[in-house]
Amino acid sequence: MPTTGSSTHRIATAVLVTTLAGTALVACGAEAEGSPSATVSDKRVGATAGNARITWGECPAPAGGRTRTPRLDCGTLKVPLDYRKPGGTKIEVAVSRLSTAQPGKRHGVLLLNPGGPAVGGLDMPETMASTLPKSVLDRYDLIGFDPRGVEHSTPQSCGLRDPSVPGLFPYPAADGSITKNVARAQADAQQCADTVGKTLRHYNTANTARDMDRIRQALGEKKISYWGQSYGTYLGTVYRSLFQNRTDRMILEGNVDPTKVWAHQVADTWGKGMADRFPDAARVAAARSDTLELGTTAAQVTRTYLALADRLDRTPAPIPGTPISLDGALLRNMTYALLLHNTTLPKLTEFWKAAEDLSHGSLTPADTAVLNELLADTPPTPGVPADNQATMFMALTCGDAQWPHDIDGYAARTAADREKWPLTAGMPANIWPCAYWAKPAEPPVKVLKGGPRNTLILQNRRDHATPWEAGLGLHKSLGSASAFIGVDNGGHSVYAQGSTCADKTTVDFLTTGHLPSRDVYCTDVPQK
Secondary structure, eight states, X not given: OOOSOSSOBHHHHHTGXXXXXXXXXXXXXXXXXXXXXXXXXXXXXXXXXXXXXXXXXXXXXXXXXXXXXXXXXXXXXXXESSTTSTTSOEEEEEEEEEOOOOTTTOOEEEEEXXXXXXXXXXXXXXXXXXXXXXXXXXXXXXXXXXXXXXXXXXXXXXXXXXXXXXXXXXXXXXXXXXXXXXXXXXXXXXXXXXXXXXXXXXXXXXXXXXXXXXXXXXXXXXXXXXXXXXXXXXXXXXXXXXXXXXXXXXXXXXXXXXXXXXXXXOTHHHXXXXXXXXXXXXXXXXXXXXXXXXXXXXXXXXXXXXXXXXXXXXXXXXXXXXXXXXXXXXXXXXXXXXXXXXXXXXXXXXXXXXXXXHHTTOOOHHHHHHHHHHTOBOOOOTTSOTTHHHHHHHHHHHHSSOOOOOHHHHHHHHHHHHHHOTTTTTGGGSOXXXXXXXXXXXXXXXXXXXXXXXXXXXXXXXXXXXXXXXXXXXXXHHGGGEEEEEEEEESSOOTTSXXXXXXXXXXXXXXXOOOOSSOEEEOOXXXX
16 A cells, blocks of 8 residues: 555645544444533532642743744643543643733733644744734733643653554545545554554543633733634533633634534535535636646636546555655645635645656656655654654544444445535545544533623634534524624634734724724735
8 A cells, every 4th residue: 555645745734634523524423321421510520720830931942943033932731631530640731821910901921822732832832923913912921721631731652653644544545545534544543543553532621611711820910811723612611511601712714613512513514514614715826827727717726636646546646766656635625724814725736747747757846845844754843743643632632522433334325525615525525434433521511602702703704614604503502692793714723824804894894802893804905
């Protein structure tokens, strides 16, 4: 079986992994038998942090070649592995702080999460500080954290042979068969069960939200404000539901529908999202038809891409000088990753050109340079297992809700999805390790509707990672507690992506606490 890159790749993981929550998980979310109620109160799970404090000091060493501002402080906080046994086993949560608030202007702390699931957040305060205006920085200290089990927060590892998150994505065989996907799903689930065991059940979103409240208490804050991106929108929604009275101002960007976590995330969610977003890149390729030769219209480019993917499914193309073969799965994963931002669309079209030439045995030096750039190994993070993100990706997506177990059902849904949405080739509806996972420790947290009007939802119209419909679903779930800001733009990020309308609304909310009186649709981003 040709390798599709057993090592982690710079864009295919560092970018892709931050955005996958809620986009392809096809589950039937029945509550686990014998599980406690989904509406467990924070009192029942041992909310008192006692004398817990964070001792601030230097931050852990970052991955090779990266630097951090010396202004960023880090520390750890001990929390219960199982909140129903608060006096039992403890784990550590790594926390970071960028003290930006000014005396006399300080409103509180802004807790940040970059999504994933399973992406570390220690560096997020520094990243966000570079985009936020002084009016916001003067009012908040920025707080980051690695969620439980992730990176420096008691990192978990199943010892997976392929440590990359994209390696988990179950693309069917060229003929549509899922036989190999079934075997892989079962093997990965068994590997985690044998290596980590039942303790992995406690690394779920609900407990991560409880950890956030321990962070709040350790910081000495009565309430926290929060900015969550992608999977972080679901984490924020869960926190708000468990600790509504301790939630101040909340921004949710690139959103997950909390009623479909991970249940009923139907096969056309990812498929439709890709169908909505792909033409943006196809038009860029068509505009460069004289050099790329992929087609003169978006429709022609799309046909070229689908033919290329099918060809690589049937005959993977070895990349000279590397142990990697480019197959249909890797082509699609790289496409997904490079669609996340408008700025990477030109590079994506160059990747398609290189893949097309490689498949025909006519690779050019320019093609080789593009492939080498995009498929270069990501430097490891000291002290973090290579498969940490993949392990925790499974722990969260499989541990938040129970999945169906019927193989025939997966096969039928995959075939239907494959026909309806050719760009995703049936992968979203296919079988995942979750089909063989242990029962969740608890059912999904019930989302509380209404309450204080303190949540701003930011959503792009053509977001393939967390599509438009998911943002609307979140807005419906929160009801009058939220305001919806839709932007006529593509990609996964909303803030600081060219919409003055969205940016101003966001900043105004953080500085004043006032939400717009009605939903807003921003049309000020130039269309290509």
